[in-house]
Amino acid sequence: MKVTYERYPELPKFLKTFIEYAVTTLQTRSIILTGDIVLDDFSKRYSTIDIVIILEKNLWDKDYDTIDDLINRLVIVNKEFAHSSRAFFIPYTMLSNPRVTHHDIEGIIVRNLQQEIINKYPLEQSDDFLIREKSHVLYGEDLRQHFPIPPIEGFWHEFIENFSKLENAAKNFPFQPTKSPNYEQAMDWVLWFTKLLYSLKNNDLIGRMKSAYWFTNEYPSKSGDFVVEVANCRKRNISLTSIMELVPKSRELMMFALEIAFRLRGIQMTQLKDLMKVENNIANFSRVFMEVRNVIENLR
Numbered sequence: 001m002k003v004t005y006e007r008y009p010e011l012p013k014f015l016k017t018f019i020e021y022a023v024t025t026l027q028t029r030s031i032i033l034t035g036d037i038v039l040d041d042f043s044k045r046y047s048t049i050d051i052v053i054i055l056e057k058n059l060w061d062k063d064y065d066t067i068d069d070l071i072n073r074l075v076i077v078n079k080e081f082a083h084s085s086r087a088f089f090i091p092y093t094m095l096s097n098p099r100v101t102h103h104d105i106e107g108i109i110v111r112n113l114q115q116e117i118i119n120k121y122p123l124e125q126s127d128d129f130l131i132r133e134k135s136h137v138l139y140g141e142d143l144r145q146h147f148p149i150p151p152i153e154g155f156w157h158e159f160i161e162n163f164s165k166l167e168n169a170a171k172n173f174p175f176q177p178t179k180s181p182n183y184e185q186a187m188d189w190v191l192w193f194t195k196l197l198y199s200l201k202n203n204d205l206i207g208r209m210k211s212a213y214w215f216t217n218e219y220p221s222k223s224g225d226f227v228v229e230v231a232n233c234r235k236r237n238i239s240l241t242s243i244m245e246l247v248p249k250s251r252e253l254m255m256f257a258l259e260i261a262f263r264l265r266g267i268q269m270t271q272l273k274d275l276m277k278v279e280n281n282i283a284n285f286s287r288v289f290m291e292v293r294n295v296i297e298n299l300r
Contacts, residue, residue: 004042027056030140041207045237049085086111125154155199174250183240193257
């Protein structure tokens with residue numbers, strides 16, 4: 001976190017305002033900082049400020065107004081940080097029973113200044129790992145070890161469980177051309193592959209920047225050069241517009257990363273890139289994902 005705070009000296013003031021208001025207006029048991037900041041991987045343009053607030057009890061009607069006030073205060077302190085914040089208000093009961101849907105208990109997620117009511121523990125296995133192993137308690141009890149214990153090979157299980165997200169993503173930029181590219185989304189997906197492979201190989205988490213440099217050292221290739229280009233744009237908080245052939249390079253990275261992911265499990269995949277069909281610059285991944293799905297089914 002030291003590097004992040006030195007680079008963004010206004011960030012501690014923003015977090016202090018959040019803590020003071022949450023503690024004095026809500027039944028707050030613990031506030032935990034997680035995400036890119038604790039990995040010293042924060043980018044003002046591409047990161048979220050991830051904060052987990054464990055509440056003593058369920059949220060009540062007046063609490064939603066209180067959270068509205070909190071959001072408004074944060075906007076006054078730093079509008080840019082407020083927009084990039086993601087705060088999880090989780091009643092402790094929800095934390096202690098993470099696999100249960102609670103019909104009489106509500107929490108809330110605030111992201112992009114919008115509120116989403118939840119009645120089930122909202123975090124994934126990699127989030128749990130990060131909180132338990134690398135997060136920072138900003139206030140109250142140290143409840144980090146109360147978070148769910150990720151299963152053995154949790155990163156692999158999460159990858160398999162969320163594989164459908166990748167299938168959907170492959171229909172959009174950066175894997176398909178578009179007249180209105182979402183470069184923030186492209187950044188997330190490109191460096192997601194490097195983080196995934198690092199976690200699968202080392203059963204650990206590192207930031208996107210470090211994962212990109214690890215990837216290019218571990219797997220010297222054109223894809224390695226590409227991810228370093230992307231990571232440098234992230235470090236400089238600039239758009240990916242300077243990167244040539246972003247779409248075809250993203251496709252090649254995806255095929256390469258999928259092959260490596262299964263190779264780490266001792267499974268030699270067919271050359272997936274040979275199954276990808278491109279016509280008029282539109283890629284058809286149906287045979288690729290069919291092959292991967294068949295392998296996944298055989299593993300069960």
